[in-house]
Amino acid sequence: MRAFLDGKLQALQALPVDLRDVAAALRNYLLRGGKRLRGALLIAGHQAAGGRPEAALDASIGVELLHGYLLIHDDFMDQDDVRRGGPTLHRALGGDHLGASLALLCGSLCESWAYQLLGPGAPLAARTVEQVIAGQMADLRGPRGRELSAREILEVQRAKTGTYTFELPLHLGATLAAAPQVLLDALSAYARPLGVAFQIADDLLGTFGAAEVTGKPNAGDLREGKWTLLVARALESAAKKDADRLRSQLGKADADVEELRGILRRSGAEASARADAERLCDDALRALDSPAVPEHVADDLRAIARYSVHRAL
């Protein structure tokens, strides 16, 4: 990835305008941490179908760059300042309209690189990106004056990350090695519940996690007023006094985070989210018993599932 990036960023300097600072900021953003989960999944999917890891290297860089594109654009839209323990790209580039525009273009560059690297997998990736964008639109627009139910939040989350994080890279890798349908089905049976579990774990981390683990401000979700499954469940099941308090404090920059966390705990929302994530993770692990998945790949996918969900539990 580093070598690919350096080649592309070098080519950017051929134009008669100095873009070195933009290239350096993008490089730093992309290479600074990140779990590289999607690249690892793509290679696992490729190996499951009998492919050699080297043959999937370009595509695995492609999914990581696709993710970089979505993060850069999301950071601007959500007006976030921090990502992976450093500044978001629009902040690093000055934070004004020009900086934001250059950051958005950097994101779009990553995307154009991704579609080049994904080759024949590009249209499949584009279908999934379409869903992610629709989910992000729904997320940004919000319910406009009414409250979303837990069921509705799951629907938006399923659009936004349901197939994107796990199923897409696995299928991209597997189809690159001409996987049979039975393998694609087994990978889906693993990826879909895990996608939901991952999202729940992410909500738990954003609400209860420490800043050192998340690379984002502590309890950011509560102070930003993010409409998570945890919040919807608490509003549905908490005592009226607690629900009213949560409603009035959510999204306030000076909210008492410990108090709100207490409400989420008392209402049972936290425990039920943890139980859901565990159950969905177990469903995913069970799908790996399929004879279509080679044992050494199943081992890798088990480790990925446990890591993805348990870091939050």
Next chain:
Amino acid sequence: MRAFLDGKLQALQALPVDLRDVAAALRNYLLRGGKRLRGALLIAGHQAAGGRPEAALDASIGVELLHGYLLIHDDFMDQDDVRRGGPTLHRALGGDHLGASLALLCGSLCESWAYQLLGPGAPLAARTVEQVIAGQMADLRGPRGRELSAREILEVQRAKTGTYTFELPLHLGATLAAAPQVLLDALSAYARPLGVAFQIADDLLGTFGAAEVTGKPNAGDLREGKWTLLVARALESAAKKDADRLRSQLGKADADVEELRGILRRSGAEASARADAERLCDDALRALDSPAVPEHVADDLRAIARYSVHRAL
């Protein structure tokens, strides 16, 4: 295109958040005018390689949507208010940060649709988009305190629109019908000079054109201080007094447009731009004499070349 859009925008309503106004604004933006030049070129390229027009219909919608994506994002970055005789999309959606974010997402949706419709042509399109974005970065950043020469401006313009408007759609259509290399080369020999001629014609229109023709404010380029080939040539060849005056007035919202137009005329910049566009258009027309290009397709491409350049001359 209308039917495809309606299907996709309908699917957007499946989420439990009301996005009807966003869908309507995007639909209006995309279906309001536009020359559909790229779609027509894609079909011409396909027919040149012996393909049936129906088989290229999806891909031709794809290049038009790819163009829609770039326009929507450019309009936001350039902070333009008007496009094709109506509001730009970020303006139509409220003009604030939320409206801009939703507009950017609409653009990205168009792009994801485009890559789906382009199918095996997606990676080729992504390579060209990479160049367009690099050119847009250079354009936005600008030369930072020094003046770009006419040659340097041509370089940035070549990145930004050189292969994008003509060569990309022709090649996408032709490769979809398994065109031989000799045909691809003939199409490039037509497309490349025409791409530069088209850009020069666009500068002429943006500087001397009437608002009724361009769908944008009259002489917008001069008042926005856009660094065009016309301006660079005038600064290189005008009398010192004229050059200083142009330098000091360019980009002022209350600049005397007729005075600046007079300077561009007196310096010879306008005449030399028109002569260049004519010459490049002739080069493009001559490339169509190649026996690799079927005569009925050459006729269509001649008409497109004349229309693209002469609307400004």
